[in-house]
Amino acid sequence: FFFLGPSIDRKMWGIARRKNLGQALQKVLPAGSMTVREALNSALDEEMSADHSFLDGLESTRISKGLLEKYGPDRVLDTPITEAGFAGIGVGAAYYGLRPVVKFMIFNFSMQAIDHIINSAAKSNCMSVGQISVPIVFRGPNGANAGVDVQHSQCYAAWYAHPDPVVFLENELLYGESFPISAEVFDSSFCLPIGKAKIEREGKYVTITSFSKMVGHALQVDTFKGISAEVDDIVRAVKRACYRSILMAATT
Amino acid sequence: MAAAAARRVSCSLLRRDHRHLLPLLRPFASSAGGQPQLTVETSVPFTGHKIDPPSRSVDTNPSELLSFFREMSLMRRMEIAADSLYKSKLIRGFCHLYDGQEAVAIGLEASITKKDAIITAYRDHCIYLARGGSLVESFAELMGRRAGCSKGKGGSMHFYKKESGFFGGHGIVGAQVPLGCGLAFAQRYLKEGTVTFALYGDGAANQGQLFEALNISALWDLPVILVCENNHYGMGTAEWRAAKSPAYYKRGDYVPGLKVDGMDVLAVKQACKFAKEYALQNGPIILEMDTYRYHGHSMSDPGSTYRTRDEITGVRQERDPIERVRKLIVSYELATASELKDFEKEVRKEVDEAIAQAKESPMPDPSELFTNVYVKGFGVEAFGADRKEVKAVLP
Numbered sequence: 333f334f335f336l337g338p339s340i341d342r343k344m345w346g347i348a349r350r351k352n353l354g355q356a357l358q359k360v361l362p363a364g365s366m367t368v369r370e371a372l373n374s375a376l377d378e379e380m381s382a383d384h385s386f387l388d389g390l391e392s393t394r395i396s397k398g399l400l401e402k403y404g405p406d407r408v409l410d411t412p413i414t415e416a417g418f419a420g421i422g423v424g425a426a427y428y429g430l431r432p433v434v435k436f437m438i439f440n441f442s443m444q445a446i447d448h449i450i451n452s453a454a455k456s457n458c459m460s461v462g463q464i465s466v467p468i469v470f471r472g473p474n475g476a477n478a479g480v481d482v483q484h485s486q487c488y489a490a491w492y493a494h495p496d497p498v499v500f501l502e503n504e505l506l507y508g509e510s511f512p513i514s515a516e517v518f519d520s521s522f523c524l525p526i527g528k529a530k531i532e533r534e535g536k537y538v539t540i541t542s543f544s545k546m547v548g549h550a551l552q553v554d555t556f557k558g559i560s561a562e563v564d565d566i567v568r569a570v571k572r573a574c575y576r577s578i579l580m581a582a583t584t
Numbered sequence: 585m586a587a588a589a590a591r592r593v594s595c596s597l598l599r600r601d602h603r604h605l606l607p608l609l610r611p612f613a614s615s616a617g618g619q620p621q622l623t624v625e626t627s628v629p630f631t632g633h634k635i636d637p638p639s640r641s642v643d644t645n646p647s648e649l650l651s652f653f654r655e656m657s658l659m660r661r662m663e664i665a666a667d668s669l670y671k672s673k674l675i676r677g678f679c680h681l682y683d684g685q686e687a688v689a690i691g692l693e694a695s696i697t698k699k700d701a702i703i704t705a706y707r708d709h710c711i712y713l714a715r716g717g718s719l720v721e722s723f724a725e726l727m728g729r730r731a732g733c734s735k736g737k738g739g740s741m742h743f744y745k746k747e748s749g750f751f752g753g754h755g756i757v758g759a760q761v762p763l764g765c766g767l768a769f770a771q772r773y774l775k776e777g778t779v780t781f782a783l784y785g786d787g788a789a790n791q792g793q794l795f796e797a798l799n800i801s802a803l804w805d806l807p808v809i810l811v812c813e814n815n816h817y818g819m820g821t822a823e824w825r826a827a828k829s830p831a832y833y834k835r836g837d838y839v840p841g842l843k844v845d846g847m848d849v850l851a852v853k854q855a856c857k858f859a860k861e862y863a864l865q866n867g868p869i870i871l872e873m874d875t876y877r878y879h880g881h882s883m884s885d886p887g888s889t890y891r892t893r894d895e896i897t898g899v900r901q902e903r904d905p906i907e908r909v910r911k912l913i914v915s916y917e918l919a920t921a922s923e924l925k926d927f928e929k930e931v932r933k934e935v936d937e938a939i940a941q942a943k944e945s946p947m948p949d950p951s952e953l954f955t956n957v958y959v960k961g962f963g964v965e966a967f968g969a970d971r972k973e974v975k976a977v978l979p
Contacts, residue, residue, distance in 0.1 A: 386773070406773060412803075417762050417796025424766015427751055428701070430773060451756050452763055458956050459742040460752065461735045465959045496958035 364515075369395055369507045376433065378520045380407065388422045389435030389472075395507070419445030419470070423452045426468040426497075436472035439488045439501060453497040466497050474501035475544060489543065503545045619645045622916060626851035627908070633833050635840035635869070638858040642850040646918045648694065652849050653909045656686040657928050659710040660906060661935045662719060663879070666709065666726055669939070670883045675726045678755075679740045681879040682710040684847075687905035688813055688873045689714045691852025692781060696860060699776065703751040703764040704783035706741035707813075707877075711783070715750040717743065719938035724945045731945035737952060749778075758784060758791030761810060765797040765868075768808035779807040779863045781856070787818020789832045798868060802839055805867035809859045810836070812870065813846065815877045820890040833872035846873030847903040876903065954978055 366374075372395045379385050380399065386407040387396060400408040411418040415436065422434040436442045442449060453466045475487035492499035516522055529541070532551060542550045623641050630637035663683040669675045682689070685707075692702070693714040704711050709722055717733060725732025726740055734742050742753040751767060754760040764782025771778050788794065789812050801808050812832040816823050823830040833841030840862075844855040852873060859869050876899045880887025887896070913919050919927075954966055954976040961978030968974025 384773070409804075412796070412799060414796035414799065416793040417765075417800050420759065420762020420793060420797055421766040421769055421800060424703075424751075424763035424768075425770040425773070426766070427763060428767050428770030428774075430770045447756055447759055448762065452754070452759055456752075457959055459734065459738050460744040460746075461737055462956045463734075463744045463746045464751065467959075494958070495960065495962050495964065 365510045365512045367508055367510045368502070371513075372502070372507075373397060373399070377402070379431075379433075382520075383431055384429070385431040385433055386425070387433050387435065388418055388425075389433075389437075415441050415444035416448065419448040420452065422468055423448050423456075423466060426453070426466045427456070427464050431467045431469075433469045433471060436470065438477075438484055438504070439472050439474040440484055440486055442470065442472070442488065449492070449497065449499070454494065457496065469498045469500055471500035471502065473504035473507075475503055477504050501544065506545055619647065621645055622649070624850050624912065626845060626854065627848045628845050628851075630851070630855060631833070631843040633831075633836070633841040633843075633870075634838075635842065635862070637842055638854055642854045644850060644853075646916070649909060649913055649916075650918060652690055652694070653906065653913060653924065654927070654931070655690050655714065656849070656906045656909065657931045658719070658935070659683070659686045659689065659713055661928075661931050662709065662713065662722065665935050665939060666723075667879065667883070669723070669727065674943070675740070675883075676728070677739055678706065679726065679883040680707040680881065681883070682707050682877065684878040684899070684904075685813060685815060685873075685875045686710055687849040687852050687908075688783075688811070688846050688875055691849040692811070692856050694849075694853045695856035696781070697778070698748045700778045700860070701749040701751055701764075701767045701771065701780040702783065703760045703767060703780065704753070705757065705760055705785065705788065706753070706755055707785075708741065708743050708753045712743040712745060712750060712753075715745050715748040717745055717748075717750075719935060720941050723939050723942035727942060728947060729942060729945035730948050731942060735952065736948045737956070758788040758793055760784065761788070761791070761794045762797035764810070765801045765806055765808050768801065768806040768863075769804070772805075772807055777864065779809060779860050781809045781811055783811045783813055785818060786812060786814040786816060786823045786830070786832060787821070787826065789814075789835060790827055798836060798839055798870075801868040807863040808868050809856070809863050810839075810868060810870045811856075812872045813875055814872050815875050817877075817881070817890065819881045820885065822890065831872075833870050836868070836870040839868050839870055841870035841872060843872045843874065846875030847899075847905045848908060849905055950974075951976070 376385075376387065376396065376399060380387075380403055386403075386409065387399065388409050389411055396408060419434055419436075419442075422432040425432050436445070449470060453468055456464045456466050470492075474489065476485055487501075488499075489501055492501070532547060540550045540553065622644050624644055626640045626642060629640050660683050663681045666675060666679060666681060670679050689710045696702075698716065702711060702715065709726070712722060712733065713719070720731060721733040722743070724730070725734055725736060725738060725743060728736045728739065730736050732738070734744060738744070738753065741755045744750060744752045751763070752760070754763070761782045761784055764780050767782075768780040771780060784791075784794065794810070798810065800806075814823065814830075814832055818826050829835060831843075833843045835841075842855055842859065845851045855871055859871055862869050878887075878896055878900065910921070910924055913924065914921055953968075953974070957966065957978050958964070964978045966976055966978055
């Protein structure tokens with residue numbers, strides 16, 4: 333599952349939801365297109381200009397292109413390949429009130445830092461009874477990639493299925509893909525809601541739910557053995573909340 | 585006669601808010617504040633690793649020594665009271681006691697401000713008190729009551745006081761060190777001119793994440809001070825069995841270190857002051873506090889299966905931090921021994937009253953199971969074990 337935190341990345345999912353192969357769901361006409369990489373870049377740019385966000389993690393990739401020049405080395409930090417260390421430092425900075433975006437090269441490496449994601453970040457608000465909240469985003473590619481081995485291909489969606497801290501699971505194969513977007517997406521206050529599944533395409537008898545790259549594959553299924561199929565993009569849904577959407581879809 | 589006057593005044597200095605009485609003391613040598621200045625030598629000199637250690641002579645004054653005595657006695661009394669509360673099953677779960685190590689908490693607090701940050705592991709009751717926490721909140725939290733500092737939901741290992749720069753209170757060994765480096769990162773980012781002290785034990789000193797965080801801190805010149813509270817036993821494992829190199833102040837390699845007698849509160853104060861100035865200019869530094877805990881690792885550990893009772897009583901007789909300050913106070917005639925004893929009785933009474941008050945506080949309401957789980961729950965539902973009776977939508 334992918335979660336849109338309050339501090340990051342609305343555009344990216346604006347793009348994913350608009351990908352379709354012929355059926356336009358939105359009433360607004362597309363105003364251009366953007367690759368996923370560009371969307372991530374511009375979302376990070378917008379958020380960093382809005383508040384004390386900084387990028388931490390192995391950052392020298394095209395997604396952070398231009399951000400180092402614009403915000404300086406105090407805010408865009410390239411780290412050694414020590415996940416436990418830099419994730420812990422990111423969480424500690426979030427304790428103090430900054431809003432870090434910690435990037436893992438791929439989510440398989442997050443297992444090295446999982447103690448900090450769960451015990452230091454996720455549980456802090458509860459243990460400290462609200463004194464210490466952790467406004468952090470962990471992001472990075474997740475799941476299947478082309479031709480890489482088992483140790484680099486695992487999908488962590490089921491592990492990180494909770495809204496706090498925000499764990500933003502991307503897919504490397506989608507970075508270069510371009511999607512049409514509407515004009516409203518360019519507004520810096522554009523935001524997609526968390527907790528609701530997005531119906532990509534209405535259907536009558538079958539509901540297919542999916543997220544990330546698989547949404548594209550699901551949309552290719554026009555009908556399911558002759559039965560018209562609804563496709564839900566549960567990308568923006570928290571696990572439990574989306575049960576309602578699925579239940580509603582299944583019972584109507 | 586002047587000495588008697590000094591003693592009478594000193595007695596009243598034993599009360600908490602005593603600073604307005606200071607000008608009445610006989611001036612030994614006056615300092616800018618009008619208080620007599622005392623210079624005391626630390627018990628042993630500091631040992632440095634890649635750094636010149638600070639001087640052994642520590643400046644202090646009567647009111648500071650008396651407040652050290654007061655605060656350390658309070659902490660000692662609190663931990664002993666927690667021991668008996670645990671044995672009478674009013675405190676349950678984990679309880680890691682700090683008695684014997686009070687000098688580290690007090691000396692550290694004396695050298696910094698509330699804007700500097702401290703983060704530690706689970707042996708945090710006394711650090712919480714030093715940062716301005718109250719006895720009632722401590723006992724109530726230990727007993728799991730609503731009046732506790734974490735509303736009874738944190739327990740012994742999760743005391744926090746963010747407004748005084750105390751960031752907990754962590755149960756995972758070693759995790760607090762990268763978090764402390766992160767706090768220092770934020771302090772440097774916001775240009776606050778403050779530092780973070782990340783406390784850990786000799787058991788955590790071998791953790792990999794510590795070295796990862798130290799590497800990044802040294803690269804980025806973060807104002808973090810890593811303080812190893814070396815009480816020589818990591819749970820039940822002696823340091824020489826756990827670490828190939830138990831010289832923890834040298835383990836930073838490229839990061840300078842200082843070895844300090846952690847049972848001497850003035851040495852701790854001097855070292856922490858020195859470390860703060862260093863860290864603000866040059867980045868991380870390691871302090872190793874040579875200290876000792878009288879209790880076992882936690883209340884489930886008798887503490888005598890891996891060390892002899894003679895060793896424990898030996899340290900108590902020769903190196904106890906409170907006794908050291910008592911001797912100093914008596915030798916400088918700031919108070920007599922019997923005055924200090926009376927004073928300890930008052931501390932005992934204060935602790936007993938706090939326990940009584942904490943006992944009156946009720947347990948948290950069952951609905952508190954579902955609060956503060958997330959900052960924003962987005963409508964996630966949570967269930968009890970049977971998935972039917974107990975259930976709520978998280979706020």
